[in-house]
Amino acid sequence: MKIFFPPDVKRKLDAIIQVCDIEVSLLGKVKKLPRRPDFVVTGLELFRQECSEVSTELDSEALGRFFSELLARGESLEDWRCWIHSHVDSQVFFSRIDERTINSFLGDWLISICVNRRGDSACRLDIFSPVHVTCHDVEVAVLLEPDAALLEQAKAEVADKVRKKPFPIFFDDDSVPLLPGYRRYWSWEEGLEEESDYEA
Ligand SMILES: [Zn+2]
Numbered sequence: 160m161k162i163f164f165p166p167d168v169k170r171k172l173d174a175i176i177q178v179c180d181i182e183v184s185l186l187g188k189v190k191k192l193p194r195r196p197d198f199v200v201t202g203l204e205l206f207r208q209e210c211s212e213v214s215t216e217l218d219s220e221a222l223g224r225f226f227s228e229l230l231a232r233g234e235s236l237e238d239w240r241c242w243i244h245s246h247v248d249s250q251v252f253f254s255r256i257d258e259r260t261i262n263s264f265l266g267d268w269l270i271s272i273c274v275n276r277r278g279d280s281a282c283r284l285d286i287f288s289p290v291h292v293t294c295h296d297v298e299v300a301v302l303l304e305p306d307a308a309l310l311e312q313a314k315a316e317v318a319d320k321v322r323k324k325p326f327p328i329f330f331d332d333d334s335v336p337l338l339p340g341y342r343r344y345w346s347w348e349e350g351l352e353e354e355s356d357y358e359a
Contacts, residue, residue, distance in 0.1 A: 160196045163302035168203050176245045181210045187241030200241055241270040251281040261285055
């Protein structure tokens, strides 16, 4: 399982983290990718908050106001299931206060990401219902959409430069017939026994 950030969302996050000298919280809008166990953070919001140098506690009043704004915009609160917070220049991990914050979220599941200004991140997924389980060490990555022009260029370059070499098949048992063109086999006792036509 991975949590992907499209490049523009990641740049926005990095910019806020870089310019903020105290711990700060953001909420991310997430979407599960179809047919794979991965999520994409499609939006990011910095809401009004009070943070200290060493802690960010999500103030329920501030969150309430933020959620009201989202509702007024016609957003579904269900989608805002990613809590991101910064440890500024310290190591990334989930402190006891962070655990408390995570446990205070309403909803069935939550993705939490702790980041710092060195570019480190720690990510976990908490599923609260029917029992609380935590998936630790979830990978965070940037989602790069395939570039049509680059794909075409790559296709031409690979066709020009990359050749498939027949893969030699070896047998260590004489009773197994060899494929035409192969005259060698690998024996664990004897090592390489004969040469192949394909390796002149
Ligand atoms: Zn923290």
